[in-house]
Amino acid sequence: MTTGKEALFPNYGRFPIRLVKGKGSRVWDEAGKEYLDFMSGIAVANLGHAPEPVLEALKKQLDELWHVSNLFEIPGQEKLAGILARLSCADLAFFCNSGAEANEAAIKLARRYHRKVLGNDRYEIITFNKSFHGRTLATLTATGQDKVKEGFDPLPTGFVHVDYNDVDALKAAVNDKTAAIMLEFVQGEGGVNGATAPFVEAVKSLCAEHGLLLIADEIQTGIGRTGTFFSYEQFGARPDIITLAKGLASGFPMGAMLGKAFLRDGLSAGSHGSTFGGTPIACAAAIATLETMEKEGIPTRAKRLGEQGVARLREKLSGYPGLVEVRGLGLLIGIELKEPVADIVKRAQEAGLLVITAGPNVLRLLPALTIPEEDWNRGLDALAALITSDAKNGIYA
Numbered sequence: 500m501t502t503g504k505e506a507l508f509p510n511y512g513r514f515p516i517r518l519v520k521g522k523g524s525r526v527w528d529e530a531g532k533e534y535l536d537f538m539s540g541i542a543v544a545n546l547g548h549a550p551e552p553v554l555e556a557l558k559k560q561l562d563e564l565w566h567v568s569n570l571f572e573i574p575g576q577e578k579l580a581g582i583l584a585r586l587s588c589a590d591l592a593f594f595c596n597s598g599a600e601a602n603e604a605a606i607k608l609a610r611r612y613h614r615k616v617l618g619n620d621r622y623e624i625i626t627f628n629k630s631f632h633g634r635t636l637a638t639l640t641a642t643g644q645d646k647v648k649e650g651f652d653p654l655p656t657g658f659v660h661v662d663y664n665d666v667d668a669l670k671a672a673v674n675d676k677t678a679a680i681m682l683e684f685v686q687g688e689g690g691v692n693g694a695t696a697p698f699v700e701a702v703k704s705l706c707a708e709h710g711l712l713l714i715a716d717e718i719q720t721g722i723g724r725t726g727t728f729f730s731y732e733q734f735g736a737r738p739d740i741i742t743l744a745k746g747l748a749s750g751f752p753m754g755a756m757l758g759k760a761f762l763r764d765g766l767s768a769g770s771h772g773s774t775f776g777g778t779p780i781a782c783a784a785a786i787a788t789l790e791t792m793e794k795e796g797i798p799t800r801a802k803r804l805g806e807q808g809v810a811r812l813r814e815k816l817s818g819y820p821g822l823v824e825v826r827g828l829g830l831l832i833g834i835e836l837k838e839p840v841a842d843i844v845k846r847a848q849e850a851g852l853l854v855i856t857a858g859p860n861v862l863r864l865l866p867a868l869t870i871p872e873e874d875w876n877r878g879l880d881a882l883a884a885l886i887t888s889d890a891k892n893g894i895y896a
């Protein structure tokens with residue numbers, strides 16, 4: 500019999516830190532050490548840890564009803580769907596429990612809409628190298644990174660990968676089997692890479708010309724993270740399908756797939772479902788999250804703090820020979836260095852700052868969108884000092 504750590508599958512490379520409490524932008528470990536949180540559980544705690552309005556909504560819902568089967572009408576789902584329809588360019592919602600499930604639903608809807616509603620046999624989905632779309636068999640196949648696929652073959656067919664921001668490669672990939680193009684407007688896991696304007700134009704015109712569905716994976720970029728409720732708003736796009744999860748319910752597990760009204764019959768009764776999708780508790784957390792974001796103008800705040808942060812980092816790191824680039828949108832920021840950044844992550848943790856990577860050479864910052872300005876600046880300065888101290892040790896000298 501195994502116990503403790505040994506009783507867990509070793510599928511995660513975990514940091515040796517045991518966090519037990521969180522409030523706002525601070526978290527504490529078992530020994531009581533305090534950390535400033537620049538990762539928010541990977542873009543989940545967008546309102547910070549245990550935000551008061553969401554906590555209140557959860558407590559209230561816990562006293563009333565936890566779970567009800569989707570065989571019944573669920574008022575919370577209807578209210579939440581209405582809010583999402585108002586905030587987005589979509590009209591309909593399906594609720595699930597994670598990002599992978601939201602993308603899985605999007606892939607199924609794209610295929611089924613072409614097959615059952617339009618009556619054609621288009622099924623191929625074009626996705627992009629360095630993308631990340633999840634860990635189910637279909638979504639890891641959609642993901643444009645080999646490392647998530649190793650050992651899992653045979654993989655489902657029907658996915659085509661091309662280089663991100665490569666207009667010619669994208670045009671060449673479209674054929675009479677293509678059903679949809681699926682993309683992140685800013686690739687999160689893949690290195691904080693934004694789509695270029697000509698690329699987005701090409702995506703839009705190919706979709707219009709060939710009747711392809713545009714699927715925006717907003718699982719990391721959505722819910723205010725990039726400075727608008729959804730990142731596509733800043734790229735002049737109006738996707739047909741939008742997938743959400745991470746920040747949607749402030750840390751309560753929830754995913755959603757949104758779609759335009761014309762897709763309605765693509766998911767007729769009985770065609771898709773989830774036992775836990777859209778429980779009253781998850782809906783209460785998501786409603787309180789979105790209402791708070793709107794009421795307090797959180798996405799706009801994220802835009803301002805993000806722009807300030809990028810400027811501050813560029814200034815502090817200017818002249819540092821190990822720097823490639825500081826880039827980002829809102830509070831999704833990448834610092835690309837010429838060398839692996841794992842050691843900086845470790846030294847930041849020792850100094851009481853939690854950051855993560857996006858690929859080997861990119862530090863990724865995802866603070867709560869509500870982070871106090873003073874904490875944001877203090878953390879950025881500490882991180883810049885940690886990065887440049889490498890130079891003093893002679894690594895780039």
Ligand SMILES: *Cc1c(COP(=O)(O)O)cnc(C)c1O
Nearest residue numbers: 597598599631632633687718719
């Ligand atoms: C995290 C993420 C996913 C997968 O979400 P899970 O909840 O881990 O299944 C999919 N797409 C993007 C862009 C993500 O960042």
